Amino acid sequence: MRSSTLLSLVGLAATASAHGHVHYHVLGTQTYTGYLPTKTPDFTADAPSIVRRVGSDGPVELLTGAEMACNFNAVPILDGDVSRVGAVQAGTNITFDWDADFPHSGPILTYMAKCEPDCGHFTGNEGAVWFKIDEAAYGTSWATQTLFDQDNKWYSKVPECLAPGEYLIRHEIIALSGCAKINKCQFYPSCAQVKVEGSGTVVPSTGLIAFPGGYTFANVKWDSNTQAPKDYVLPGPPVFECPS
Numbered sequence: 001m002r003s004s005t006l007l008s009l010v011g012l013a014a015t016a017s018a019h020g021h022v023h024y025h026v027l028g029t030q031t032y033t034g035y036l037p038t039k040t041p042d043f044t045a046d047a048p049s050i051v052r053r054v055g056s057d058g059p060v061e062l063l064t065g066a067e068m069a070c071n072f073n074a075v076p077i078l079d080g081d082v083s084r085v086g087a088v089q090a091g092t093n094i095t096f097d098w099d100a101d102f103p104h105s106g107p108i109l110t111y112m113a114k115c116e117p118d119c120g121h122f123t124g125n126e127g128a129v130w131f132k133i134d135e136a137a138y139g140t141s142w143a144t145q146t147l148f149d150q151d152n153k154w155y156s157k158v159p160e161c162l163a164p165g166e167y168l169i170r171h172e173i174i175a176l177s178g179c180a181k182i183n184k185c186q187f188y189p190s191c192a193q194v195k196v197e198g199s200g201t202v203v204p205s206t207g208l209i210a211f212p213g214g215y216t217f218a219n220v221k222w223d224s225n226t227q228a229p230k231d232y233v234l235p236g237p238p239v240f241e242c243p244s
């Protein structure tokens, strides 16, 4: 009994080091701690955070699972019945600070969704609500290499024309090594509840996709052994651009 418990703990630790998650989100001058039950530093405590829980630092793989939206256990965050959000100025960057040495290669994408009625009462996993604000695949290396080169940080700009209000922001890495097989592509999504401030007026109403549903096997299928990285086509709609 005791030794099998020990073995499974060792197994968990080994698995944990093979993946990764976003451990901090930075909005303006505020840093918000991510959630992960197994790692050092210890994020077990529910820090006063706007970052939704993730099930572990492992991937989401089932394309039809609700966890495609914001990862496993990503329940909306409330204080009492009040939505908890972090303020961000439209037109500024959000920083996603990943734990060190994410061990897989692939693209990095970031989406937003208008929270209705507010983020504390909005899962993000029902219907086509997500617009894309940022994406990167392969230039001279995969986006994950750029992430290492930037000290495990990724920056996504909140569109400056975006109307004020509460939004979920969904940041993800797609690890490509298993993507040749259905439901073996690895998605690492993480969501935070933000309140956009500024004088924008636009809420995107076209180019919206659903999670789950927006990524099908046909548009995430990729065989790293036979396909050239420069031929990779990012899934999802085009990046939202503010009207000029």
Ligand SMILES: *[C@@H]1O[C@H](CO)[C@@H](O)[C@H](O)[C@H]1NC(C)=O
Binding pocket: 093, 155, 156, 157
């Ligand atoms: C925001 O992020 C982009 C990369 O996505 C970067 O080019 C730009 O310099 C960043 N801006 C600031 C103010 O950090």
Ligand SMILES: [Cu+2]
Binding pocket: 018, 019, 020, 058, 059, 103, 104
């Ligand atoms: Cu992994």
